[in-house]
Structure formats: structure tokens, C-alpha cells
Amino acid sequence: MQKKRIENFLRTLGKPLVKFIISLGNLASFIVKSLYHCFAPPYYPKIFIRQLLDMGFYSLPVVGLTTIFAGMVIALQSYSGFARFGAESAVASVVLISVTRELAPVLSALMVAGRVGAAMAAEIGTMRVTEQIDALVTLSTNPFKYLVAPRLWSGMIVLPLLVLIGDVIGIFGGYVVGVYKLGFNPANYINSTLQNMEAIDIVSGLVKAGVFGFIIALMGCYNGYRSKGGAQGVGEATTNAVVSASILILIFNYVLTEVFFSK
Amino acid sequence: MAEVKISIRNLYKAFGKKQVLNGVNLDVRTGESLVVIGGSGTGKSVLIKCIQGLLTPDMGSIKIDGKEIVGARESLRSDIHSKMGMLFQGGALFDSLSVWENVAFSLLENRKTNREKAKTEAVRVLRQVGLAPDVADLSPSELSGGMQKRVGLARAVITRPEIIFFDEPTTGLDPIMADVINDLIIESAKGLGATTLTITHDMASVRKIADRVAMLYKGKIIWQGTVKEMDKTDDPYVRQFINGCSQGPIKVEI
Structure with a gap:
């Protein structure tokens, strides 16, 4: 009786663990394969360009809105917070640092994960369940080269570009609130922003964005590629793509910050 | 006797605990039309996917033109794929591309034909399967099921493959459209002199297109022969299947 209970306990513990390890292995082999096919020819430039447009150009409104409000709210918050110890003049540099290092990359990545990662998983998942991926193989086309590699490349390239634009818009948001609401002198605000700007602030944000873009595309492709079981499976893949990408973005945000700024 | 094009020996494939292919032995001769029949879930699709390298069998050997493809390197496999065409059950047309881009996919992506030439060729093949040229610029989702099958067929034959697979x-x-598709299959296969392997459970289709019939049951080929032999056989499994009786040695698993 006792033995059986222990056996059952171990079994309930073991099954999810084994499943977890199997899925880690699957993901690892997917990553290795994808990276190989990212570099090995043939390339599909046309698909890459379409992905660039889909991921980049059409994400501009979302990223713009997100970052402008992020910059505005940081200006407001830091002003009222710093007033406690008379450091209101730091608003411009706080906006600069928080937008370029954190807010623009992380918030843009989360928005793009919701917009693009989900769409990727849904598209590739539908291709999987309607046998379009099998059809690609029978037409002598490697789905990793045709579907996955262009998306990974475009993710890695497009997100830093978006974040660069987001940086400008976010800082502008801070400027608008600073000048029109908090009464800063426009010239002083701009001056103090420019004087405090350091390359590392921008660069670290762009590197983060590149990593996040890779994560978004990877999770979209991986979950889509492995989806099965019709409409429900595709729905699941879509959800998983967004959730896993978002969590990984937050984790890697910490890790990368540690790499860049902990001395 | 004609040469053997595809030779399958002792093929095993399981998904978890479910043994789907349980030692399949089957030869497809050059230029013949072999139809594999069997109930739903007997592993017909798995068999065809193993031959195409879409699934890796657990054990056994598949030779095409005498070359082993189980465990073969990707370069050999892609060589072999260029000799094959496949008509998928649902058509499996790429919905991000137009009809003619679907049909000309291999020409555009693998043979780097220029777009104008590829389109002319696609329109020619589309006409062969009975579709008007103005269909070429539509998107696959705008087509009916029968038209999608035709486009799928056009895509499968445009590269003049040596082997064509038909999945149901x-x-x-509807019965009339089914007969039209059967005619097209015969026409295009005969026109190319291709070897074809069809899986189906539609007996009208079997009688029309098969040179030889093989029956798959519980993961094994339990019977094979010509259509005439099929109608005369005493094999209780085949008899039950071709007559469509619920009573007999085949038990439907629910």
C-alpha cells in the first residue's frame, strides 16, 4: 500500500518532468536547425522583405503609441516623485535613460509579440494542419529555409529599427509633458537630454531589441510549426507563442541588463 | 514483368503505443497505377508519408529506383523529391500565393524560371486540368473544392515527375466531380508515363484508376492483385471492404 502510494507520487511527478525535458530538447533542436538554415543558401529575399514590412512597417503605429505614452508618463511620474527631494531638474535625463534602456525595447517587444508573434504562429500553424508544410517538402523546398529563416532574420533586424524610432518618440513624449505641462524651458530640456545621452543607453536598448525580435519570431515559428489537431491546435499555438515570447522577453531583459550594466 | 520503382520492406512505424505500420511489404512497378485501399486509420496516409520522407519509419527499408531513402542524407532526399509529385487530400495549396504561383512553385523556387515563362507554363497545365486561364490570378481560397483539387493536380504534374502520389x-x-478527377488522374499519369500510388477508400475510384490493388489492414498488406482478381477473391477482408458490409472479420474500432 505504502509502496504503491510512493510509486503513484513519483509517477505524477515524473510525467510532467519528462514532458518538460522532451519539449526543451525539441526546442533546442528546432533552434539549432533554424540557425543553420538562417545561414545556408538558398535564401528567399522576397519573403524576407514581406516579413520586414509585416513586422516593421505595420507595427509602427502600435510602437509609436506605446512609447509616446511611456515617455509622457515617466516625465509626469519622475517629476512628482523627484519633487520630494528637490531633484525635478533630473526629469529629462530620467526620461532619456528609462525610455532608451528599458521602456522602448521592452514595451515595443511585448506589443510586437502580441501583434506579430501571434500572427506567425497562426499562419505557420494553419500551414501545418492543412498539410501546406508537407507540400513544401514535397516541392523540394525546406520549410526551415522558406518559412523560419526569413522570419528570424526580419525579427532580429526590424525590432532594433522600431526601437530606435520608439526612442525618439518616447523622448518626444517626455518633452511634450515636460514643456507644456510641467513648465520646463524647451531649450533647457533638450540641452539636458542631449548632454546626458550616452552611447551605451541607446546601444544596449538596440541589442536587447535584436534579441527580443529573435525570441518573438522563434516562438511564433516554433509553436506554429509544432501545432497539431486543427483549429484548436492552432489557437493553442497562438496563445503559447505570445505567452512564452512575453515571458522570455522579460527574463532576457533582466539577463541582458545584468550583462550591460552590472559592474 | 516490369521493373520495380518503389520497394518497401518490413516497414514499421508507431506513434506512442499505437503501432500503425506493422511490417509493410509492397512493390510498385514502373509505370503502373497501384491503389492502396483500407479503412480510415489503417495507416494509409502514414505509409505514403514515410515514402516521401515526411515521416521517419521506426524500422524497415524503402527503396526508390534501388536507392535506400530511409535515413538518407538530405541532398539525396531532395533529389528524389524532385522526381515526385503529390496531390494532397485537402489540396494543401499555399494560401499566401495566387493559383498560378502555386502551380509554378517548383519552377519559380527551384528551377529559377523567370516569372513570365513560369506563368505561361502554369496556365498551360491549368488548361490541361480543365481550368480557364482567368483562374490563374485568383487566390486558392476563392476556389471550390473540386477546383482546388485540380490546381493541386496541376502543381503535382508541372515538373513532369516520375512518381505521383494521390492522397484520397x-x-x-460529389460523384460526378470525383469521376472528372479520376479521368484527370488517368490522363495526366498516362501522359507522363508516371508511376502512381494512390490511397483511397472510394471503390468507384479504385475500379477506374487501378492497375493493381493492395489492401492495408492493421498495418500490413493483407492482399494484393488486379482489379479483376479483387472482384473474384474469396478473401473475407477484401470482400467485406469492397462490398462495404458492417458485418465480417474487420471490426470497426470506435
């Missing part, structure tokens, strides 16, 4: 070509079509 008539499923989901």
Missing part, C-alpha cells in the same frame, strides 16, 4: 483524391467531392 476523390474524398469530399
